[in-house]
Amino acid sequence: MNDHYDAQGEAPGISEHSGGGLRSYLIGAGFATILTLASFWASSTQLIYGPGVPILLGVLAIAQMGVHLVFFLHISSAPDQTNNFLALAFGIFVVGLVVFGSMIIMANLNHAMMPMNRLMQMQR
Structure with a gap:
């Protein structure tokens, strides 16, 4: 053999x-x-x-x-594909973390921002 x-x-x-x-x-x-x-x-x-x-x-x-x-x-669920599947899952996790984390940060910045009408009054 x-x-x-x-x-x-x-x-x-x-x-x-x-x-x-x-x-x-x-x-x-x-x-x-x-x-x-x-x-x-x-x-x-x-x-x-x-x-x-x-x-x-x-x-x-x-x-x-x-x-x-x-x-x-x-990509399949075969035993020899475990590393490929885990790499795919980790990649999806990282992309989701970046996208949803960015959305949370932008929503927080938008909430903390001064309203535009008050900003315009301060410039006069």
């Missing part, structure tokens, strides 16, 4: 489900195209209740991210 292969006869870190062949990329491109066209349709049609459009676009955007993670970045 060759030392470069694991017990199942595959190279370490490479399996049928984690690697991406041309077929996987084409399926992912098809799903991504369909979701993109659905987003353009949803934003331009009158068939959907107006206030529900942003929610639908958010759902389609999350689905698009899922397609990219699975078909192009090959």
Whole structure:
């Protein structure tokens, strides 16, 4: 038995489900195209209740991210993907921390700011 292969006869870190062949990329491109066209349709049609459009676009955007993670970045729940999944989770955490932290800081600064009419009176 060759030392470069694991017990199942595959190279370490490479399996049928984690690697991406041309077929996987084409399926992912098809799903991504369909979701993109659905987003353009949803934003331009009158068939959907107006206030529900942003929610639908958010759902389609999350689905698009899922397609990219699975078909192009090959992120899965397989045991050999633990490090990739943890790196993704940490990246999402950091981005969320920066975005929501910035929103909290800006809201606090806006609350502490002097009203514009009083600022204009002080300049006269």
